[in-house]
Amino acid sequence: MKTFWLLALFVFLIYLYDGFIEYNQFLTNKVSSITPRFFSPNNPKAYTVTNSSFIPPSPSKDPISLIPNTEYIYKPNPFDIDDSENLKTLGLSCTPDSFGYSKSQGNNVFPYHGYPKCSVLNNQNDTYLHIDRKENILYMNCPKGNNGKIVTGPVDSRKFTKGAEIFEKWEVRKYDGKENAKNIEYGLATCEDDNEFMQASLVPIFNQTAYSMAKSKTTSKPKIIFFLTLDSMSRRHMFRKTPKIIDFLNTLNSNSSSEFSSFDFKLHNVLGADSISNQVPIFGGLDKFVSDFSGNQNIDRLGDTALWNILREKGYISLLGLENCDNYFPGALGRNPQVDYAVNPFYCAVQKYTPTRFDKGYELVQRCLGGHQTHWYILNYTKTVAEINKGVNMFLYIHLNSAHESSGQHAETMNDDVTEFLDDFLKSFSKEHEIFIYLNADHGMRYGNWYKDLEAYIEQKLPSLFIIASKSLLDQFPYSYNSLAINTQRLTSKLDLRETTLFIAGIVEKTSFSVNLLEEISPMTRICEHAGIKAWDCSCITMSEISHPSKEVADVIEYLKDYAENLINSASYQHPLYPLGSVCKKIVLEKVTKIYHVSINNVNEYFKLEVTSSSRKNMKFQINYVLMSDKAYKERRLNQYRPEVFAYNAPVRIKILSISRIDKFAGPCEAKARNHGIKAEFCACVDE
Structure with a gap:
């Protein structure tokens, strides 16, 4: 009986704690809506890294009145790759500077x-494995009557699966003739006694x-x-x-x-x-x-x-x-x-x-x-x-x-x-x-x-x-x-x-x-914000070049450069599978040749840097960062790079969105890095 009451008390405390957490979150949200956090988009007077006066406008009702179908004739010109360029003349608040590669660039x-068609490549017009739902049978019609091996499914009740969860569940067996297909939805087979299961059926x-x-x-x-x-x-x-x-x-x-x-x-x-x-x-x-x-x-x-x-x-x-x-x-x-x-x-x-x-x-x-x-x-x-x-x-x-x-x-x-x-x-x-x-x-x-x-x-x-x-x-x-x-x-x-x-x-x-x-x-x-699109996913964000950075911005840039250098080396020079520097030399990021910036609001902004390194001849990187001092970084998975905390006017989270090489790095070093499972863009091979 004593054990029962202890268990009941334990369950009650858990229930009480969950209720408190839920109520506390409710109160937090209410207080935030009335008195927003100091560093937030709701308080534009406070800014974190660079001073921004940008406040996104609210969407306004479009002045166009819709024409009913009875009075409107839809007769568009043939769709063309360059049609999107016409959008630049419409006065939209969201218009990308570019819509992608031009025809010639593409x-x-x-x-x-x-x-070629697979029928030509494999010298067969269809598949030799079939599921016939009228007869509810599975059968093969391999050339020359050869019988090989087969594997069928489903093998469990899951409709979706991560690969590793199911890889050991299939049973490979010899094909011995027609099978009842009542519970078979798919199969793979081979006409020879080999492991090339290139015949398939999915019904x-x-x-x-x-x-x-x-x-x-x-x-x-x-x-x-x-x-x-x-x-x-x-x-x-x-x-x-x-x-x-x-x-x-x-x-x-x-x-x-x-x-x-x-x-x-x-x-x-x-x-x-x-x-x-x-x-x-x-x-x-x-x-x-x-x-x-x-x-x-x-x-x-x-x-x-x-x-x-x-x-x-x-x-x-x-x-x-x-x-x-x-x-x-x-x-x-x-x-x-x-x-x-x-x-x-x-x-x-x-x-x-x-x-x-x-x-x-x-x-x-x-x-x-x-x-x-x-x-x-x-x-x-x-x-x-x-x-x-x-x-x-x-x-x-x-x-x-x-x-x-x-x-x-x-x-x-x-x-x-x-x-x-x-x-x-x-x-x-x-x-x-x-x-x-x-x-x-x-x-x-x-x-x-x-x-x-x-x-x-x-x-x-x-x-x-x-x-x-x-x-x-x-x-x-x-x-x-x-x-x-x-x-x-x-x-x-x-x-x-x-x-x-x-x-x-x-x-x-x-x-x-x-x-x-x-x-x-x-x-x-x-604009993107009105459609639930975060700034780093928006095609309409326009970056401006900073030719003469202030002391404030220069300090930030130096930090951003060091952060990227550490990340690059952790995936190449310090790769955990190999002795230090055995495959790739240490990359030292040196001169920042270009700085691009855009303010999203007072607590969110973008930087894009072009940075050179002498670790390899003509080595140059392009690095995109997002800086956030509100909670936006928790709302969306951006990519594999973790946020870094940088303290300036307030604790700022930095996320590297992408690092890419903008010099030509293809060649023996690229092949060597890839063979070692190292990101080739980050590697300056020791034998170069």
Whole structure:
């Protein structure tokens, strides 16, 4: 009995403590709103590093009145890579100095590479492994009747997984003939007795329960809301590498008999640096986003805020598919988002049993499985899901990783496949469904030896966004054409896509950061801060050069230079896997040749330095920093570099956003560093 009361007291104290913490946080937030912290954007008289009088304006209502569809004719000029330059004449508060590489620059940096079809490369038109849902069997038809090995899944109940969690769960077995495929959704196989599992099949298992529920709640012509996401594809890169897709979009507008209209959003800004910080807020809202979480991982972390859970109540079945095996989406979503169809473990099997990799360092090598690109399988899976669920509403999200590599060339492989898929998808489902497709990217490219120019830095912040919509669906919203047409020339962000998606489904969710693209105009005065975009992710921030720094600024610059020098050497000269200086010499940063600066507000600012070093001939670095004395650094994961505390007027957090070499460093030293797993940009080899 005594033990029971001690346990009860312990539980009560925990409850009391949790309540106190929650109430204390409530009081803190209330006090902060009435009497803000001294060093905060709400107290512009206090500044930390450099004195700034900049106060962001509030967005004002746009003077333009929307024209109803009955009076407005949407007839755009053919979409072109340079259309975005026209935005500079509109008087927008947010206008980038650059929209990325020009046509000639882009052709020089990303010359045409040329990839053959996988059917040619592997001398087979399809795959030799098949899942037949009519007979519910899995079978192989290898040439000459050869039988090899096979691995199938799913192997557990998780819909998403980090690779290491599942790699030991598959069982490789000899293929002995047809198998019952009732519980098999995917497989990899080889026709010979080797370890090249280059035959694949990925076919959904019909979810009767989800279909019946959706059917009971679908009361009008069903809708398909479809996010077709191309990882690492800036708007300009899409024009460069997938011209057939652009031609297809233009044809939808120019063909008078077309049932669809398409829209090209020229100033669509990222919300964060990576895939999850851009796409997960679409799924669950900005407040719900975390890059990782502790505790039980086998959950749907977004819960009631998840689009798939909200839309289910409106009769939508859901698909969430990823052509990758990374740790990020499972870390942000949990392992069991409550979608009706999911794709992810299949590509973890591909990563384990084939030479294919989906990470950015996997340059130029074509990603083939049998007679198809790896992305073909998820595209085919998506079409099959739509076919077996005809007659009900659908929310589809798939994420293609073909452009997720550091050469910038592999995006070409989507040119034919995605164009053919879109054409086929629209023809197959337009009669029975209203269709709304976001042909979007999470962000532009942000890696590779070429990622050192201002144009590359800007392209990372301006991902592609095209909308394809049934005219019959747009006609249901009285101002949709004019609203969409104007918004293609205004600042938009990922949160706009969430609000618009819910609106299409008949759900109103207003936030201070979002705009409904179908019935509202993104104001001309809208800036990144109004769209929930942090300054370091904004394409419209303009830096000014400081030619004659004050003593105050010079002291800061010296500190910033020392911080970067220590970080560079910790990853090269002092690399933990090798004796001190055995591979790379110590880097000494010497002369700061350029200083660029921008004030975000009184407690947030940017510096960009160009710094030379004599550790290697012509060695020069470009380093981007953000300085913060409020709590902004806790709100967003920026990248792998940790914040450094610098005391000046107040404790200031410094974050190095990027360090890149702006001299030519390719050659033997680069190869040696990479072979040792050392960041080549940071290395001056000891034998040079």
